[in-house]
Each structure stands twice: as structure tokens, then as C-alpha cells.
Amino acid sequence: MNRHDIALIGFGGVNRALAEIIHHRGDELAEELGFVLRVVAITDLRLGSLMQADGVDLGAVFAMTGADTFAGWRGGAAVPQNDYVIRNTTADIVVEATFTNPLDGEPGISHVRAALESGKSVATTNKGPVALAGAELDRLAAAHGVRFEYEGSVVSGTPILRFVSETLKGLRVNAVQGILNGTSNYVLGQMESGMTLDAAVAEAQALGYAEADPTADIEGSDVRLKVVILANEVLGGSITAEDVSCRGISGVSSADIIAAAANGSRWKLVGSASRDADGRITASVQPVALPSTHPLAAVSGPTNAVSFDTDLLGTVTVAGPGAGRVETAYALLSDIIAIDARQRATAEANQ
Ligand SMILES: NC(=O)C1=CN([C@@H]2O[C@H](COP(=O)(O)OP(=O)(O)OC[C@H]3O[C@@H](n4cnc5c(N)ncnc54)[C@H](O)[C@@H]3O)[C@@H](O)[C@H]2O)C=CC1
Numbered sequence: 159m160n161r162h163d164i165a166l167i168g169f170g171g172v173n174r175a176l177a178e179i180i181h182h183r184g185d186e187l188a189e190e191l192g193f194v195l196r197v198v199a200i201t202d203l204r205l206g207s208l209m210q211a212d213g214v215d216l217g218a219v220f221a222m223t224g225a226d227t228f229a230g231w232r233g234g235a236a237v238p239q240n241d242y243v244i245r246n247t248t249a250d251i252v253v254e255a256t257f258t259n260p261l262d263g264e265p266g267i268s269h270v271r272a273a274l275e276s277g278k279s280v281a282t283t284n285k286g287p288v289a290l291a292g293a294e295l296d297r298l299a300a301a302h303g304v305r306f307e308y309e310g311s312v313v314s315g316t317p318i319l320r321f322v323s324e325t326l327k328g329l330r331v332n333a334v335q336g337i338l339n340g341t342s343n344y345v346l347g348q349m350e351s352g353m354t355l356d357a358a359v360a361e362a363q364a365l366g367y368a369e370a371d372p373t374a375d376i377e378g379s380d381v382r383l384k385v386v387i388l389a390n391e392v393l394g395g396s397i398t399a400e401d402v403s404c405r406g407i408s409g410v411s412s413a414d415i416i417a418a419a420a421n422g423s424r425w426k427l428v429g430s431a432s433r434d435a436d437g438r439i440t441a442s443v444q445p446v447a448l449p450s451t452h453p454l455a456a457v458s459g460p461t462n463a464v465s466f467d468t469d470l471l472g473t474v475t476v477a478g479p480g481a482g483r484v485e486t487a488y489a490l491l492s493d494i495i496a497i498d499a500r501q502r503a504t505a506e507a508n509q
């Protein structure tokens with residue numbers, strides 16, 4: 159049976175959840191998908207790095223506690239030798255899930271670049287490389303005959319990007335608007351129930367929804383990156399983060415929320431982008447008090463929703479999990495499945 163060897167770069171909530179899926183559901187997935195998944199390398203800031211071409215014992219990794227590192231393990235080191243591991247691992251797919259850096263996309267961009275340059279396909283949930291260097295990395299992947307997949311960079315495991323590129327084929331999407339951040343939506347909901355912003359953020363962190371620095375969720379820079387990705391992927395734009403005006407939810411007070419509720423409205427952090435007749439893209443992130451009749455008003459908790467304005471079908475709205483460790487790990491699995499399908503199609507075409 160075909161096999162994909164995986165290198166996990168970053169071993170926090172999302173990549174650990176992917177490793178658990180592979181560990182617990184690997185046999186079932188192999189039967190269903192026709193390929194085996196095996197982890198052959200892991201790097202993480204806290205754990206160090208591990209390269210084992212014959213497959214990492216994931217049970218032993220899950221059993222690590224406290225200050226344990228990979229030092230002393232066969233093929234292990236106490237420091238995360240990311241570049242060395244990415245370039246020298248026997249993996250054919252590198253899964254990048256280190257933190258999203260909204261300023262310059264590093265170290266994610268360098269990790270993805272190193273993987274593609276060394277002939278490995280990449281699956282990532284890291285928004286930095288996609289939003290800040292997506293076009294360059296797409297070109298690099300094509301030049302090396304490998305894939306760069308990033309379904310989880312927008313709306314977690316809910317397959318927004320492939321929904322547009324595969325299911326909405328033939329339609330022209332002119333605008334996109336959505337609730338694109340699970341943490342801020344969860345926080346606004348908890349504030350509706352009387353919780354403070356700080357307490358609600360702490361809950362979102364514990365639940366695995368928030369960024370390493372939750373300022374990105376609250377001040378809107380996370381949604382800003384997602385708007386860039388949607389504008390470029392879905393509307394065919396080539397905008398940058400600077401083109402997206404951005405205001406987060408820190409200015410929305412409990413009093414604002416109570417006043418909105420009295421009018422039947424709910425505050426939501428809305429990201430949007432639209433293309434005018436000349437092809438110019440206008441994009442923004444801002445909190446809006448939506449009337450209860452608005453399709454996005456009822457979207458609660460870490461759920462996200464995106465509305466696509468299309469020429470032939472009118473508005474199509476998709477809702478689903480927008481954050482969460484397991485939900486986002488599923489996005490990575492869907493990327494791996496897409497990489498496998500593309501490789502098989504190429505192999506068949508070359509026969
Ligand atoms: N958690 C979620 O719901 C979602 C997360 N994402 C993105 O997925 C990525 C991972 O998210 P989580 O696992 O939740 O974050 P996390 O903070 O739990 O894990 C990130 C891991 O990367 C490691 N790391 C950071 N810098 C590193 C470096 N230079 N070298 C090696 N390891 C490094 C950290 O030690 C940590 O274990 C982030 O980019 C996040 O924005 C995307 C969609 C949803």
C-alpha cells in the first residue's frame with residue numbers, strides 16, 4: 159500500500175491532535191484512503207527535534223511529561239533543528255503548525271520554503287506563510303513539482319477554500335464576508351452572558367481556540383490575514399495585509415453588547431472583501447452590530463461562517479468550526495488527502 163511519511167514542525171495543540179488521529183485511526187484511514195500515514199520527524203521549541211526514518215513511536219511521544227525533551231532519544235536533540243530536519247528528513251510531506259506571526263510570517267515562511275525547496279509537499283494551518291508569501295510559495299511548489307496546501311488557514315477544518323475551488327467552479331465570486339475568528343466570536347458570546355473579556359479569552363485559550371498571543375484574535379490581525387487569503391484565493395486579488403483596514407473587538411464594551419441585545423442585534427467581528435467592476439479589491443475587519451435577521455448574527459461560539467456573493471447563485475453561506483485542535487488537525491488530514499490525490503493523478507497521467 160502507498161505510504162506518506164510525515165514531518166511535524168511544531169508540536170502544539172494542532173499537530174499533536176493530528177498525531178493522535180494518525181496513532182488512533184491510522185489503520186481505519188489506511189483502509190478508507192488507500193495509504194498509510196507514518197510520522198518520521200517532529201520538531202518543537204519545547205521538545206527539540208526527532209528524526210527516525212523507520213517511524214516515530216507516537217505512544218512514547220505522548221507519554222512525555224513536563225520538561226522532557228528528545229535529547230537522548232535515537233535521532234533526537236534537545237533543540238529544534240527545524241531547517242536541518244525539514245531538509246534532511248525522509249518525510250515526503252512536511253506539516254507546518256508553529257505559531258502564526260502576523261508581522262512577517264516567520265519562522266513559518268522559512269519552514270515552508272525549506273520544505274518545498276527540498277522537494278517535499280507542505281500542509282499548513284499557519285496563516286503567516288499563506289497570507290504574507292502565498293504567491294511565492296505557490297510558485298516554489300510548482301517549480302519543484304510538489305504541493306502547498308493550507309485549507310486550515312481559514313475557518314479551521316471547515317473546507318472553505320476547497321469548497322470554492324472545487325464545488326463553486328464555474329461561478330464568479332464577487333465578494334466574501336464572514337465571521338473568521340473562533341476566539342473573538344466565543345468571547346463576544348461569553349460577554350453577552352456577562353463574562354469579562356479577559357475571563358472569556360482565558361477560556362478560549364484553555365479550549366485551544368486562541369493564538370499563542372491572543373492579541374491577534376482580539377485586535378483583528380488574525381482575521382486580517384484570513385481576509386488577505388480569501389481575497390487572493392477566492393476573488394483573484396493580490397492584496398497584502400496593509401490593504402485591509404483593521405479594527406478588533408477590544409473597543410466593544412459590555413454596555414455596547416447589552417445595548418445591542420436590547421435592539422435585537424449582536425456584535426460580531428466581520429471580515430470582508432469585495433471586488434469592484436475594475437477589479438479593485440476593498441477589504442476590512444471591523445466589529446459590527448448585526449441585526450438578528452442577518453445570516454451571520456446567529457453564528458455562536460467558536461463557529462465561523464462565510465458568505466460568498468456569486469453571479470449565478472446569489473449568496474452562498476457555509477458555517478462550521480472555526481477553531482479547535484482536533485477540528486484544525488482535520489484540515490491537515492484533508493490537505494494530506496489532497497496531496498495524495500494529486501500525486502496519484504500525476505502518476506496516472508504520466509503512465
Ligand atoms: N488552534 C486552532 O484552532 C487553529 C490554529 N491555527 C494555526 O495553527 C498553528 C498551530 O496552532 P496551535 O497548535 O493551536 O498552536 P500552539 O501554540 O498550541 O502550538 C504551536 C507549537 O509550535 C511550537 N513552536 C513555536 N515556534 C517554533 C519554532 N520556531 N520551532 C519549532 N516549534 C515552534 C510551540 O512550541 C508550540 O508547541 C498556528 O499557526 C495557528 O495560528 C489555524 C487554525 C485554527
Ligand SMILES: N[C@@H](CC=O)C(=O)O
Binds near residue numbers: 311338340480
Ligand atoms: N485563533 C484562531 C484559530 C484559527 O485560526 C481563531 O480563534 O479563529
